[in-house]
Amino acid sequence: MKRLLLILTVLGLSLCGQLVKNGDFSLGEGEEVSNWKLGVGPGGVVEGANRGIYVIGEGQDCTYWLSDPVPFSSNGTYRIRFRARGVKAGNGTAVTGPVFANIDIGCPKGDWREYTNVFVAPKNVGGENSRIRLGQWHSRGRIEFDDVSVVPVHAIYHSEGGMVLGEGEKVSVSGYECQLQFGGAGRNHSRVLAEHNCGFNTNRWFFGENSYVTYCHQIGGRTQGSGKLELAVNYHVGGALKVEASRDGSNWLEVASKSEQGQVEVDLPASLYPAEKIWIRLSAVSGKKVGAKDSDPGSFQVNSYKYAASVSGTPTEVVGSTQYFEERVSSTGLEASILGIGDGLPGGANVVRIKAKNTSGKAISLVPSVTLTKEHATKCDKFDGAKVDLPAGGETELTVQYEVPGTGKWELQAFVSAGGEIVSAFAT
Structure with a gap:
C-alpha cells in the first residue's frame, strides 16, 4: 500500500524532505521508470496498482537499479525508507541505500516489509556515488522494491549534567568511553563524527584512495587527562591504515598504522593531554581507488572503533543516546x-x-x-x-x-x- 502524504496548503508552509524523484516508481511506461535505470540486469518493473521494480539473482551475481543522482549535502545526515519483499528468493542479500553507504538487509521474506536506515554523506558527495542503489548480491530468485524516500534528519542526543552524549558514549566512574555501533540504526553516523570522505557498507568503513574519517571527542566542559584507542581492521588486500591524533584538528601526530588485518591498540601520547577536545583521523595510505560499481570492498575495512579517556569532574554515570527526527513541515x-x-x-x-x-x-x-x-x-x-x-x-x-x-x-x-x-x- 502506498504511503499517503497530507498536502498542506496554508500560505508559507512547505512539506520538507523527499529527495528521491519518482520514489514510488509510478512514473514511466512499460519497462521504463522515470528517474531510474537498470544498472545491471536482469530486472524489470512490477506492474499493477502499486508499481515497483525488481531484480533477479542467479546465486553468484550482483544486479541492481540506480536512481538519478540525489542532491545530498556534504556531511549531511539522512534517513532512507523503502519496502522490499522476496519472491521465491533465498541466500545472499538485498543491497540498498546510496552507493557510498550500502546496507545489506539479507534476503527479504515473501511479505512486504519496511526498512529504514540513517547515514551520513561524505564530504565530496556527488555524481555517480550520489545515486540510490537497490538490488541483490549472490541471491537466487526475485527481489522487489517500492516506496523509496530519502529525507534529511536531525540527530538529538542525551543531555545530562552539562554533558551531551550520543549512542555508544558513556561517562562512568572509570571515565569516558565511546564504542561506536556501526551496525545500529545510525550506521556510519555518530555524535563524534566530525567529517568523512569514505565509503561505508552495512557495519564497516571501507577505505581506498583519498579516504579518511575524522572523529572529535568532547565531553562537556570536562578535561581529558589521558586516552586509549582501539580499532579493528577486519579486511585487507592493500594499502595501510594511518591513525593520527590532534588537540585542535589542524596539527596532527601519527600514533599508529596497520597494513594487515587485525587489531590496533594504542595509548595516545601524553603530549596531547590535558585537553577538552581530542581529534582522531583514520586515513588510507595508497590503496586502489574505490568505485561505484557493484559492492566495492575497498583496499581495507575498519569495523570497530573505541576511544576511552580519563576525565575531570565529579564521578557520575551518564549513558548517551541518539534520536533522529525528520522535519516534515516548515514555515x-x-x-x-x-x-x-x-x-x-x-x-x-x-x-x-x-x-x-x-x-x-x-x-x-x-x-x-x-x-x-x-x-x-x-x-x-x-x-x-x-x-x-x-x-x-x-x-x-x-x-x-x-x-x-x-x-x-x-x-x-x-x-x-x-x-x-x-x-x-x-x-x-
Missing part, C-alpha cells in the same frame, strides 16, 4: 528545531523541547503538541503544551509533557501551531 515565518524528547520511556521524564524563533515580522501565538502512535496502530495519543505569545523576532523554548503508555515501538510527532494551523512538524 517561512518560523524557525523551529527539536532540542530534546526526554527519556522517552514509560514512567520517565518525558518532555519534548522545541526551540522557536519568530521570523514572520509580526507577533504570533504558538501552541506545541505531541502525538504518540504505536506501530501498526490507527489511533494516537495526543498531548498539548501551553500557548506562548511570541513577539516579532522573539525566541522561546516550547515544552510538551507526554506519557509513553507502554512498551513497544512508537512514532513520536511534534507539532507547532499558530492560529489553528500547523506551522512546523517533526517526526521520529
